Amino acid sequence: MAAVQDKFTEMTWPSSPEKATLEAKNKFLGFWFFLGGETVLFGSLFATYLALKDKVPDSSHPLAKDLYSMELTFAATMLLLTSSLTSVYAMYHMKNFNFQRMQAWLLITVLLGAAFLGLEIYEFSHYVHEGHTFTSSAFGSAFYSLVGFHGGHVAFGLLWILSLMVRNAKRGLDLYNAPKFYVASLYWHFIDVVWVFIFTVVYLMGMVG
Amino acid sequence: MSTYAHKKSFGATVWDYLTTVDHKKIGILYLIAGGFFFLVGGLEALFIRVQLAVPNNDFVSAGLYNEILTMHGTTMIFLAAMPLIFAFMNAAIPLQIGARDVAFPFLNSLGFWLFFFGGVFLNCSWFLGGAPDAGWTSYASLTLESDTHGVDFYILGLQISGIGTLIGGINFLVTIVNMRAPGMTYMRMPLFTWSAFVTSALILFAFPALTVGLFLLMFDRLFGGNFFDVSAGGNTIIWEHLFWIFGHPEVYILILPAFGIFSEIFATFSRKRLFGYSSMVFATVLIGFLGFMVWAHHMFTVGMGPIANAIFAVATMAIAVPTGIKIFNWLFTMWGGNIKFTTPMLYAIAFIPSFVAGGVTGIMNAVAAADYQYHDSYFVVAHFHYVIVGGVVLALLAGTHYYWPKMFGTLLNEALGKITFWLFLIGFHLTFFIQHFLGLMGMPRRVFTYLPNQGWETGNLISSIGAFFMGVAVIILLINIVMTQVKNVRVGNDPWEDGRSLEWAIPSPPPFYNFKQLPLVRGLDPYWIEKMEGKKEMTPAEPLGDIHMPNPSFLPVTISFGLFVAAFGAMYHVDDKNWALPVLIIGMGITLISMLIRSVKDDHGFHIHKEDLENEDDKGGRA
Numbered sequence: 001m002a003a004v005q006d007k008f009t010e011m012t013w014p015s016s017p018e019k020a021t022l023e024a025k026n027k028f029l030g031f032w033f034f035l036g037g038e039t040v041l042f043g044s045l046f047a048t049y050l051a052l053k054d055k056v057p058d059s060s061h062p063l064a065k066d067l068y069s070m071e072l073t074f075a076a077t078m079l080l081l082t083s084s085l086t087s088v089y090a091m092y093h094m095k096n097f098n099f100q101r102m103q104a105w106l107l108i109t110v111l112l113g114a115a116f117l118g119l120e121i122y123e124f125s126h127y128v129h130e131g132h133t134f135t136s137s138a139f140g141s142a143f144y145s146l147v148g149f150h151g152g153h154v155a156f157g158l159l160w161i162l163s164l165m166v167r168n169a170k171r172g173l174d175l176y177n178a179p180k181f182y183v184a185s186l187y188w189h190f191i192d193v194v195w196v197f198i199f200t201v202v203y204l205m206g207m208v209g
Numbered sequence: 210m211s212t213y214a215h216k217k218s219f220g221a222t223v224w225d226y227l228t229t230v231d232h233k234k235i236g237i238l239y240l241i242a243g244g245f246f247f248l249v250g251g252l253e254a255l256f257i258r259v260q261l262a263v264p265n266n267d268f269v270s271a272g273l274y275n276e277i278l279t280m281h282g283t284t285m286i287f288l289a290a291m292p293l294i295f296a297f298m299n300a301a302i303p304l305q306i307g308a309r310d311v312a313f314p315f316l317n318s319l320g321f322w323l324f325f326f327g328g329v330f331l332n333c334s335w336f337l338g339g340a341p342d343a344g345w346t347s348y349a350s351l352t353l354e355s356d357t358h359g360v361d362f363y364i365l366g367l368q369i370s371g372i373g374t375l376i377g378g379i380n381f382l383v384t385i386v387n388m389r390a391p392g393m394t395y396m397r398m399p400l401f402t403w404s405a406f407v408t409s410a411l412i413l414f415a416f417p418a419l420t421v422g423l424f425l426l427m428f429d430r431l432f433g434g435n436f437f438d439v440s441a442g443g444n445t446i447i448w449e450h451l452f453w454i455f456g457h458p459e460v461y462i463l464i465l466p467a468f469g470i471f472s473e474i475f476a477t478f479s480r481k482r483l484f485g486y487s488s489m490v491f492a493t494v495l496i497g498f499l500g501f502m503v504w505a506h507h508m509f510t511v512g513m514g515p516i517a518n519a520i521f522a523v524a525t526m527a528i529a530v531p532t533g534i535k536i537f538n539w540l541f542t543m544w545g546g547n548i549k550f551t552t553p554m555l556y557a558i559a560f561i562p563s564f565v566a567g568g569v570t571g572i573m574n575a576v577a578a579a580d581y582q583y584h585d586s587y588f589v590v591a592h593f594h595y596v597i598v599g600g601v602v603l604a605l606l607a608g609t610h611y612y613w614p615k616m617f618g619t620l621l622n623e624a625l626g627k628i629t630f631w632l633f634l635i636g637f638h639l640t641f642f643i644q645h646f647l648g649l650m651g652m653p654r655r656v657f658t659y660l661p662n663q664g665w666e667t668g669n670l671i672s673s674i675g676a677f678f679m680g681v682a683v684i685i686l687l688i689n690i691v692m693t694q695v696k697n698v699r700v701g702n703d704p705w706e707d708g709r710s711l712e713w714a715i716p717s718p719p720p721f722y723n724f725k726q727l728p729l730v731r732g733l734d735p736y737w738i739e740k741m742e743g744k745k746e747m748t749p750a751e752p753l754g755d756i757h758m759p760n761p762s763f764l765p766v767t768i769s770f771g772l773f774v775a776a777f778g779a780m781y782h783v784d785d786k787n788w789a790l791p792v793l794i795i796g797m798g799i800t801l802i803s804m805l806i807r808s809v810k811d812d813h814g815f816h817i818h819k820e821d822l823e824n825e826d827d828k829g830g831r832a
Binding site for chain 2: 022025026029030033034036037038040041044045047048051052055056057134135136137138139140141142145163167176
């Protein structure tokens with residue numbers, strides 16, 4: 001089995017660098033298990049949201065159908081889905097030992113993610129102005145918890161990918177950091193999949209009432 | 210500990226344990242910390258029984274009783290039983306599968322320190338305005354009305370220690386999948402390893418539900434959320450569902466490793482291979498699966514309706530089938546065996562009738578219609594103490610005696626061990642058997658006192674006397690431990706003489722790299738197979754070579770300590786204390802900076818060179 005300190009060229013770089021050492025295999029599998037736990041975490045938040053959707057103290061509070069707008073969430077969805085695609089390109093270049101291109105695609109991923117986060121912050125502040133806050137109703141608490149947990153995951157993912165890019169900027173790829181890039185991209189896909197469910201369950205189902 | 214540890218100064222030993230990433234030392238840390246909390250929880254149990262020994266007692270006030278009762282349950286489940294199980298998992302699992310360490314040694318240490326600081330935080334409540342008083346289930350309607358910070362200690366303390374448990378679960382899953390020695394197929398794994406595997410999967414899928422539940426409670430208590438505030442549209446039943454979606458699998462998280470420990474003990478001391486090994490594996494997996502389908506049987510009286518109640522009732526009864534398979538397999542393991550009545554074996558034999566009694570009352574509780582009678586009575590208290598004390602605690606005591614030589618290199622005194630066993634067993638049945646009848650006679654749970662002339666006096670007095678038997682038993686165990694360690698008579702690889710699995714093929718305690726050469730596993734009970742062929746040690750699966758080991762690290766302590774500090778800030782933030790926010794920020798800062806250091810600083814570990822290993826022949830450690 002290859003060792004983490006080995007130096008590689010494009011010719012000797014293994015085809016699955018994310019699983020080439022025992023440490024990498026452990027990291028790869030452990031992260032998949034972690035995502036299994038995250039699934040239950042978001043599942044619990046989805047269940048709570050569905051139980052408390054439109055549960056407000058009185059009729060002066062806005063409901064889901066009064067709040068959500070298709071334009072905004074559609075734009076956010078496109079940004080995040082595209083960022084998932086760009087992270088795939090980054091991993092493609094990682095597997096081909098092309099460090100510069102990987103960094104470039106990761107940077108695009110981070111920019112798209114940051115744009116998504118910007119839209120979400122704009123959306124939240126808009127809702128707050130309409131009287132839909134974390135403390136105004138059980139609906140508000142559940143909405144901000146679910147969507148906010150996702151937003152928090154996006155923010156953490158951005159910081160994670162950025163620190164990986166900065167930390168490894170000068171030394172290129174090796175078998176020590178390749179699995180780190182790989183699991184960061186797995187995480188990024190995961191929050192993308194969660195968003196697909198949020199888009200469906202929260203926004204689409206919310207807009208039909 | 211190993212020979213060179215004796216030459217170290219006290220300070221160096223403490224630093225060694227604070228920074229260790231060695232699974233064997235982490236197992237010892239879990240044993241000490243879990244054992245300490247077990248004593249604390251036991252003391253709380255004695256206070257409960259003193260208060261209830263006679264009617265109209267005023268040993269403690271009603272409010273203090275609520276705190277003691279809540280802390281007894283919370284401490285015993287989260288801070289005693291689970292860490293003690295992790296102690297034995299850490300001590301035995303890597304050895305049983307023939308690995309040199311766990312998959313994530315750093316995370317292993319982090320898991321321990323998170324549990325430790327979470328537990329310390331929870332117990333700080335005693336000195337800072339009062340402990341939690343809403344029961345170990347902390348139902349939302351009680352929690353939101355509680356006017357001290359006690360329940361906030363519960364919420365934040367369990368959140369911190371819960372992250373540690375989740376990390377530990379992932380670690381053992383990956384360890385068992387990726388780190389098995391050559392030839393150690395899944396169906397050759399010892400049953401304790403199998404049960405630890407399934408338990409880790411349960412931890413992975415059950416704890417996030419508790420994490421979310423605790424977050425929601427925290428939001429409501431500390432940040433103005435409305436999840437459980439009915440006047441703002443909230444619903445308190447959400448907490449009950451989330452808690453029990455975690456809470457019921459939690460019961461199996463505790464009992465499956467107990468089954469695993471007993472399976473090892475039955476086979477070892479019957480000197481026969483475990484009867485029906487593959488059906489035992491199947492039953493373990495099935496119990497783990499069904500464990501997620503039954504949470505609402507804790508909520509039969511909530512008003513979910515007859516259809517939901519019926520489904521959960523039937524699913525609950527179905528669990529009796531795989532459990533029954535296990536009971537019969539253990540009996541058939543002993544059948545025709547050459548049984549040696551050592552202390553661990555006594556616990557194992559006593560476990561069968563005790564646990565079956567708890568299982569039978571479990572089936573009674575599963576009958577939803579009848580449960581309306583049992584609910585919130587002492588019958589339920591008797592039931593779950595029969596499964597948890599009669600199952601889990603007996604297994605932990607058995608495991609302490611059984612694995613002590615492998616963890617510390619000394620054998621606990623058998624005579625004292627048997628005295629502990631008999632006192633504990635008699636005390637246990639004395640305490641809890643009569644509680645079935647107290648419950649059926651109408652005595653409700655969680656009351657701090659009762660009136661005379663309801664026919665409950667004798668039963669409660671007997672129950673309290675029994676509790677003191679268990680207390681004395683534990684004191685004798687502590688004396689036994691001190692005596693054994695002072696005498697310090699070292700034992701060899703296989704002190705029980707009938708060890709079957711890989712951990713008994715290497716020295717007690719093993720060298721820090723466990724196996725000098727990874728062993729070749731040729732079947733179930735690999736060490737037994739070699740012994741039956743007249744060999745003294747395992748056949749190596751690899752030539753002698755350099756061994757890669759992880760570096761020690763202090764960062765797990767600082768990451769966990771940061772969260773401990775931050776929790777105080779989050780809690781006192783609501784009191785408008787102006788120091789609270791800075792404390793929260795400083796605490797989170799300590800944690801995040803420690804995590805950043807961990808991320809940016811490369812940690813490649815180190816190698817033990819082949820030449821150094823060759824010189825250590827006298828210390829054993831050969832595969």
